[in-house]
C-alpha cells in the first residue's frame with residue numbers, strides 16, 4: 001500500500017488514517033488557547049516523514065500557532081494553555097525529560113522575515129555547531145560548506161564567507177538561515193511563510209530548495225499562497241477557525257476536496 005492510498009476522506013476535526021510508522025509527528029487531540037481564547041481546537045493529524053506538509057487556511061485560523069507548538073515556541077508565553085499530545089518519533093515533546101534545546105535542534109524553524117545574526121556568513125552557519133562544541137576547525141569548515149551547499153547558497157558565497165550576513169540579499173539571507181538550521185542536522189524544518197517577504201525569483205529558489213531538502217528531512221510549511229502549497233507540498237492540511245477541516249495528498253485536496261468549505265477556500269470564495 002502506498003502512502004497516498006492510506007489516506008481516507010476526512011471530516012472536520014477527525015483523524016486521517018495514515019500509517020503511523022511513516023509519521024514523524026503525531027498530533028493527538030491538541031487544543032490551545034491564548035488567555036482563555038481558543039486558537040486550536042482538537043487537532044489530530046500525523047505528519048509524514050521525508051515529505052513536505054503544508055498548513056493552509058484563512059488568516060487567524062491557527063496555522064502559525066500549530067507550527068510553533070511543534071518546537072515549543074509557546075513555552076515562555078504564560079497566557080498559553082494547551083492540551084492533547086504531540087509525539088515526535090513516538091516521544092511526547094512535552095514530557096518532563098525532554099530538553100527544549102535539543103528539541104529545537106531536532107526541529108528547526110525558519111520565519112517569514114530572514115533573521116541572520118549580526119556576524120559573518122560563516123559564523124552564522126557555524127553558530128549552532130559552536131554551541132554544541134567538540135568540533136575541529138577542519139570538521140567545522142566541512143559542515144559549514146555542506147550546509148551552504150544543501151541550502152543552494154555555496155556557489156554565491158564561497159568567496160566571501162567572512163563578509164557580513166547582512167550584505168546578502170533578502171533571498172540569500174533566507175537561504176543562509178536555512179543553512180544555519182541544517183548545520184545542526186535537524187530531523188524536521190518548520191517554515192512559517194518563508195518566502196512571503198521575498199521577490200518572485202528568490203521565492204522560486206526557496207521553493208526549489210524546499211523540494212530538494214525532503215530527501216534529508218521532513219518539512220512543514222505554513223503558507224498563504226495556495227499555488228505555493230500546490231507546487232511544493234506532498235500533503236496539505238486545511239485549517240479554519242482553529243480546526244483541522246481537511247487533510248489529504250495535495251493533488252487530491254486541490255483537485256477533488258472532500259468538503260465544500262475546503263473547495264470554497266481553494267477556489268477563493270473565502271477571505
Ligand SMILES: Nc1ncnc2c1ncn2[C@@H]1O[C@H](COP(=O)(O)OP(=O)(O)OP(=O)(O)O)[C@@H](O)[C@H]1O
Pocket residue numbers: 034039057058059060061062063064065066224
Ligand atoms: N501571541 C498571541 N497572543 C494572543 N493571541 C494570539 C497570539 N498569536 C496568535 N493569536 C491569535 O490566535 C489565533 C490564531 O493565530 P495564528 O497566528 O496562529 O493564525 P494564522 O492562521 O497563522 O494567521 P496568519 O495567516 O494571519 O498568520 C488568531 O485569532 C490570533 O489573533
